[in-house]
Amino acid sequence: MIWDVSVRKRYQGKDHQFDLDMAFQSQAQRLVLFGPSGAGKTQLLKMLSGLVTPDTGHIRFQQTALFDSAQQVCLAPQARSLAFVFQEYALFPHLTVVQNIAFSLRKSCLNPPKQIEHPQVDQWLSKFALKPLANQYPHQLSGGQNQRVALARALVMQPKAILLDEPFSALDQHLRQSLRDELLQVQALLSIPMILISHNPDDVKSFGEQVIEVREGRSGLVSLTVSP
Numbered sequence: 265m266i267w268d269v270s271v272r273k274r275y276q277g278k279d280h281q282f283d284l285d286m287a288f289q290s291q292a293q294r295l296v297l298f299g300p301s302g303a304g305k306t307q308l309l310k311m312l313s314g315l316v317t318p319d320t321g322h323i324r325f326q327q328t329a330l331f332d333s334a335q336q337v338c339l340a341p342q343a344r345s346l347a348f349v350f351q352e353y354a355l356f357p358h359l360t361v362v363q364n365i366a367f368s369l370r371k372s373c374l375n376p377p378k379q380i381e382h383p384q385v386d387q388w389l390s391k392f393a394l395k396p397l398a399n400q401y402p403h404q405l406s407g408g409q410n411q412r413v414a415l416a417r418a419l420v421m422q423p424k425a426i427l428l429d430e431p432f433s434a435l436d437q438h439l440r441q442s443l444r445d446e447l448l449q450v451q452a453l454l455s456i457p458m459i460l461i462s463h464n465p466d467d468v469k470s471f472g473e474q475v476i477e478v479r480e481g482r483s484g485l486v487s488l489t490v491s492p
Contacts, residue, residue, distance in 0.1 A: 265289055266292065282304070284308070286483035295472075296471050296475045297478050299479050303480060306351075309427050314330065314340060346424065355417075357403060361394055365416045368421045384420050388416035392412040393412070424457070425459070431460065432464070432467060448471070
């Protein structure tokens, strides 16, 4: 079993209360969380990564407990070896492409040097065709190029799984399909488990080895085979 998840969390606002209560098990290498905005998909992804702590429940990845309220287990995000690619990419605007990618490898509070050379950084610069852009800054890049940088930064640490929050939402239709194909090739090459959030049916068709529908903080398995 790759994922075994059962979590609950209450979000209490001034005039609104939102209860998230989700549970699923999955052996899929490509799992899609599908549903409308505001359903709780991103919050669930943040719980898996360790950025948000559930009130109760458990999160197990490949039989390892990342969180278990009963056993008082709650691994820090850096101890989970899960890469998180944010919807807005969260690139550092003052760092170049190569510095952004190398940032995950830093062992101090200092930013990576502009002329850094590292075999893993070079590997992903080449794989995502970013070498000609290595010294440019995020504001000088297109949306698709920024996404490649974000993916390279996530993968350079050789994570055990990758979590993607609406990775294609800011792209036009043509670029969406191109980057879908690219991401599928990377996932197949690395055989790395992936969870992708989307409300786009085309993303579901492309990536969904298994699909979990999320609505109003609840999850349900979609009995649909979308991809071999």
